[in-house]
Amino acid sequence: MDFKLNSLYDNTKNIWNITIEGEIDIYNSSLLKEKLNALIQEHKTDLHINCDKLEYIDSTGLGSLVSVLKKVKQYNGNISLCQLKPNVAKVFKITELNKVFVIEGANND
Amino acid sequence: MDFKLNSLYDNTKNIWNITIEGEIDIYNSSLLKEKLNALIQEHKTDLHINCDKLEYIDSTGLGSLVSVLKKVKQYNGNISLCQLKPNVAKVFKITELNKVFVIEGANND
Amino acid sequence: MTKSASGSNNDDIIELGLPVNPAYVSAARLTASSIANRMGFNIEDIEDIKAAVSEACTYLIKQNSQNRQSMFQIKFILKNKFLEIFISAKKDPSSTDSDEDGLGILMIEALMDDVDLTTPDDTSIQIIMHKKLR
Amino acid sequence: MTKSASGSNNDDIIELGLPVNPAYVSAARLTASSIANRMGFNIEDIEDIKAAVSEACTYLIKQNSQNRQSMFQIKFILKNKFLEIFISAKKDPSSTDSDEDGLGILMIEALMDDVDLTTPDDTSIQIIMHKKLR
Ligand SMILES: Nc1ncnc2c1ncn2[C@@H]1O[C@H](COP(=O)(O)OP(=O)(O)O)[C@@H](O)[C@H]1O
Numbered sequence: 272m273d274f275k276l277n278s279l280y281d282n283t284k285n286i287w288n289i290t291i292e293g294e295i296d297i298y299n300s301s302l303l304k305e306k307l308n309a310l311i312q313e314h315k316t317d318l319h320i321n322c323d324k325l326e327y328i329d330s331t332g333l334g335s336l337v338s339v340l341k342k343v344k345q346y347n348g349n350i351s352l353c354q355l356k357p358n359v360a361k362v363f364k365i366t367e368l369n370k371v372f373v374i375e376g377a378n379n380d
Numbered sequence: 381m382d383f384k385l386n387s388l389y390d391n392t393k394n395i396w397n398i399t400i401e402g403e404i405d406i407y408n409s410s411l412l413k414e415k416l417n418a419l420i421q422e423h424k425t426d427l428h429i430n431c432d433k434l435e436y437i438d439s440t441g442l443g444s445l446v447s448v449l450k451k452v453k454q455y456n457g458n459i460s461l462c463q464l465k466p467n468v469a470k471v472f473k474i475t476e477l478n479k480v481f482v483i484e485g486a487n488n489d
Numbered sequence: 490m491t492k493s494a495s496g497s498n499n500d501d502i503i504e505l506g507l508p509v510n511p512a513y514v515s516a517a518r519l520t521a522s523s524i525a526n527r528m529g530f531n532i533e534d535i536e537d538i539k540a541a542v543s544e545a546c547t548y549l550i551k552q553n554s555q556n557r558q559s560m561f562q563i564k565f566i567l568k569n570k571f572l573e574i575f576i577s578a579k580k581d582p583s584s585t586d587s588d589e590d591g592l593g594i595l596m597i598e599a600l601m602d603d604v605d606l607t608t609p610d611d612t613s614i615q616i617i618m619h620k621k622l623r
Numbered sequence: 624m625t626k627s628a629s630g631s632n633n634d635d636i637i638e639l640g641l642p643v644n645p646a647y648v649s650a651a652r653l654t655a656s657s658i659a660n661r662m663g664f665n666i667e668d669i670e671d672i673k674a675a676v677s678e679a680c681t682y683l684i685k686q687n688s689q690n691r692q693s694m695f696q697i698k699f700i701l702k703n704k705f706l707e708i709f710i711s712a713k714k715d716p717s718s719t720d721s722d723e724d725g726l727g728i729l730m731i732e733a734l735m736d737d738v739d740l741t742t743p744d745d746t747s748i749q750i751i752m753h754k755k756l757r
């Protein structure tokens with residue numbers, strides 16, 4: 272019931288390829304923020320997050336993503352998310368954060 | 381949290397190939413017994429049960445299997461189970477039912 | 490389980506008491522999901538109920554930052570055509586909503602058919618929510 | 624969550640009340656699994672705790688076949704080095720163990736470090752079980 276974050280810096284495209292697995296809630300959302308902030312300290316680039324195995328994210332997890340996005344915007348970068356499960360896509364939609372992040376491709380398994 | 385049973389009669393080998401997915405407990409174990417009894421009424425043969433996707437079975441589910449096994453033994457048939465997950469293999473072991481059923485190959489994922 | 494499968498005309502009631510601690514929100518979520526599943530909700534509605542219970546717990550934790558010894562009380566009641574959920578906890582006398590807390594409540598309102606936030610007295614908060622069986 | 628992560632020296636306590644009905648045994652199992660996970664048990668021990676709670680509920684249901692309106696009370700207490708679980712329900716005055724019921728208790732004994740079955744009075748049964756954190 273925790274989450275796992277894998278990251279790989281793509282040298283040629285100059286982007287962070289990230290996958291997040293598991294569940295993000297008030298128990299671990301500050302850790303998500305710390306891990307993403309560490310990445311953008313290393314390389315000030317766009318973040319591509321694959322959410323294929325992200326089972327759940329709550330309001331505090333969304334808050335962490337928004338906080339990181341603010342920093343990314345400062346260097347004119349962006350955060351895109353792909354392969355969202357229906358329940359995860361839904362929380363982005365109802366909070367209208369689907370207009371703030373770049374959301375690509377659904378995951379309807 | 382329910383279970384799904386798929387069955388396919390193998391004509392050439394004269395066996396029932398069965399897969400059970402999900403969880404079996406006091407809520408649905410009598411249904412398991414009914415479904416297996418219906419199969420052996422149709423063809424009095426050995427039952428090969430693949431437990432690859434069986435997440436849980438309780439004492440009442442084991443009771444259902446034992447009840448069906450008694451009927452299968454009457455026509456000198458057998459029940460074999462394969463691909464048991466560690467927790468499922470464990471309940472067969474602690475109840476010593478691993479000596480009553482034919483248990484083949486583990487599933488250690 | 491559909492209502493008739495319970496073999497009774499009375500409402501089924503499930504009660505869960507948990508420490509007001511972020512570590513246990515996942516347990517509340519999982520219990521809610523399991524109950525909603527048994528009550529016959531479809532997959533999308535189960536996810537909605539799960540998320541709404543989680544957000545309600547999170548909201549109450551934020552209103553109760555000074556006292557980690559107290560407990561959530563969560564009560565699930567299966568009425569004839571809908572699930573009713575009561576979630577309550579103590580609140581800090583000084584607590585006020587921040588912007589971010591509002592996001593959680595907004596989400597619950599979008600996910601459930603009816604939501605009510607009450608303060609039975611100065612020291613506690615209760616969130617009541619309904620989801621219709623379709 | 625390890626003991627120190629809870630930020631407290633007191634025992635964390637989780638309480639769950641469920642209708643004595645086969646439909647809710649899966650909810651008890653899932654809640655137990657989620658709590659054991661948070662308390663830091665390893666995967667094998669989580670499965671053991673889950674199965675033991677499930678078998679205890681099943682045993683109590685069988686001793687209480689006449690009264691589907693009553694409730695299970697399940698209490699999880701995280702002590703310093705072990706998890707203690709209390710599960711109780713009403714029993715039928717007439718109920719006696721069948722062979723098959725014995726299988727469930729035998730399984731609990733194999734899965735947990737310590738099990739105790741008591742009848743606080745003629746109308747109720749309580750199963751108390753311990754699992755050590757390793
Ligand atoms: N804080 C609470 N926690 C748990 N259950 C509650 C709480 N408040 C009310 N209930 C339960 O909800 C049900 C209906 O409550 P109530 O608000 O009095 O209903 P109504 O407004 O429909 O008359 C009752 O069964 C009561 O036990």
Ligand SMILES: Nc1ncnc2c1ncn2[C@@H]1O[C@H](COP(=O)(O)OP(=O)(O)O)[C@@H](O)[C@H]1O
Nearest residue numbers: 696697698699700707708709710711743749751
């Ligand atoms: N039937 C029960 N249901 C829930 N909790 C119980 C029950 N019996 C005892 N407890 C709890 O277990 C803890 C220890 O109980 P007790 O048997 O009195 O302990 P000990 O034998 O160690 O003195 C107490 O916190 C008590 O609240």
